[in-house]
Amino acid sequence: MNNDSDNCYGQNRITTALLLAAGTGSRLFPLTQNSPKCLTLVNGKSILERLIINLKNQGFKRLVIVTGYKKECIMDYLGEKSGDICIEYIYSPLYKTTNNIYSLWLARNIINEPFVLFESDLVLNSTLLNDMVYPDRMAVALMQPWLNGTTVSLDMANKVTQFQKGTTESYSDIRYKTVNIYSFSLQSWQGIVKKLNQYIEAGNVSCYYETVFSEMVDNRSLAIESVSFDHKPWYEIDNITDLARAELLFPWEINKYAKLENAMAS
Numbered sequence: 464m465n466n467d468s469d470n471c472y473g474q475n476r477i478t479t480a481l482l483l484a485a486g487t488g489s490r491l492f493p494l495t496q497n498s499p500k501c502l503t504l505v506n507g508k509s510i511l512e513r514l515i516i517n518l519k520n521q522g523f524k525r526l527v528i529v530t531g532y533k534k535e536c537i538m539d540y541l542g543e544k545s546g547d548i549c550i551e552y553i554y555s556p557l558y559k560t561t562n563n564i565y566s567l568w569l570a571r572n573i574i575n576e577p578f579v580l581f582e583s584d585l586v587l588n589s590t591l592l593n594d595m596v597y598p599d600r601m602a603v604a605l606m607q608p609w610l611n612g613t614t615v616s617l618d619m620a621n622k623v624t625q626f627q628k629g630t631t632e633s634y635s636d637i638r639y640k641t642v643n644i645y646s647f648s649l650q651s652w653q654g655i656v657k658k659l660n661q662y663i664e665a666g667n668v669s670c671y672y673e674t675v676f677s678e679m680v681d682n683r684s685l686a687i688e689s690v691s692f693d694h695k696p697w698y699e700i701d702n703i704t705d706l707a708r709a710e711l712l713f714p715w716e717i718n719k720y721a722k723l724e725n726a727m728a729s
Contacts, residue, residue, distance in 0.1 A: 477577045477596045477646055478524040482514065483566040484583035485531030485558040490702040499533045501583035502540065503700065506710050510586055510700065511537070513713075515545050517589035521596055527551045527573055529566040531558025561668040564675065568659040574652070582643040586709050587697035594690045598648035603639035604692045612699075613673045614638040615689070623687040626677035641673065642692050643699065654684055 488500030495503065501511040518526060526548050530537055534554055541550050553569050555561065567580070577598050595602060601623060606614055616625045616638060627638065647655065658675045662668075679685035698709040 475577070475597055475648075476522070477579055477598065478522060479574065479576055479578040480518055480523050480526045480581060481567075481570055481574060481578050482526060482528045482581045482583060483563050484511075484537060485529050485555040485561075485566045486563075486583070487532045487559070488584075491700070491706070494703070494706075495532075497533070498536045499530075499583070500700075502536055503706065505586055505700070505706065506714050509540075510583065511540065513586050514581065515541070515548070517587065517592060518548060519546050520589040521592050523548055523579075525549050525551070527553065527570060527578075529553045529555055529569055531555040531566075557668070562671055564659065564662060564670050564672045565668045567672045568656075568663050571656045571659065575649070577646070577648050578652070580643075580645040580647070582699075584700045585643060585697065586700065586713050587692075588695070591692055591695055591697060592644075595644055595646055598646055599651055599686060600646045600688050600690050602642035602644040602692045602697075603689045604642055604695075604697075606638045606640050613641045613671070615641060617689050621689045621691075623680055623689055626673055626680060628673075639689065642697060645676075645687070651685055654679065658684075 482501070484499055484501045486500065488495035488503070491500055491503060501514075502509045505513065515526075524547060526545075528537060528541075528550065530552055531554065534552070538552060543550055551573065553573060555566055555569055557565060563582070579592075579595055591602070594600065601615075603615060603617070614627045615623045616627070618624050626641075655675060658679060659672075662670070662675060667674075676685060676687075680687065696712055698705065698712055700706050700709050
């Protein structure tokens with residue numbers, strides 16, 4: 464990715480973030496017994512605090528959070544403002560029976576500008592967002608045996624050509640793990656909302672939002688450029704084992720990108 468992004472995109476730099484934090488975090492129980500997953504501590508700093516610091520470092524001005532489980536914990540922790548970032552909340556009353564497609568759909572009326580979408584289980588160095596604060600991009604990393612979840616295929620121009628579910632099947636092409644950070648232009652978001660409306664109206668509230676992105680990429684109504692997070696300091700925390708591995712990568716006192724990158728490579 465070109466380091467001259469500011470010159471290429473000018474005023475298109477995104478300053479709004481959407482965080483999906485409605486889930487119960489059941490795979491991290493008992494750590495999530497009394498608080499949501501995003502407040503889980505990684506070496507003394509919560510996932511949420513680390514995200515807020517990253518957003519401040521990147522100049523974000525607005526954060527919208529979709530809450531559900533233990534919503535009051537997040538609201539008490541952050542309030543309505545953190546530094547220069549204004550914070551707004553959307554409550555999902557159906558968080559126990561719906562998936563992230565529903566959480567994303569809930570943001571359709573409150574966000575009317577380009578934004579970056581985050582999940583509440585990611586820790587990463589803020590420099591990884593340098594190329595994600597511009598529209599219609601998604602973070603990916605080369606698929607490895609220890610990773611799991613949705614993968615994508617890329618063309619020679621690093622555009623996403625296809626989403627794939629699961630990772631247990633054999634395949635011959637090179638695939639990339641989705642890191643679950645996406646940026647969208649207003650035009651792309653408006654198209655996504657139309658498709659989300661169709662899914663929700665049909666009662667499809669238990670699937671993942673990648674289903675919508677996949678369909679739109681297939682019919683070429685959504686174009687996304689990949690941003691490589693390969694061999695860089697990020698981790699997705701789903702369970703206790705993930706948390707232990709993330710704490711090896713992200714000791715709070717080590718904050719230099721080079722040191723973190725070396726830890727990831729080893």
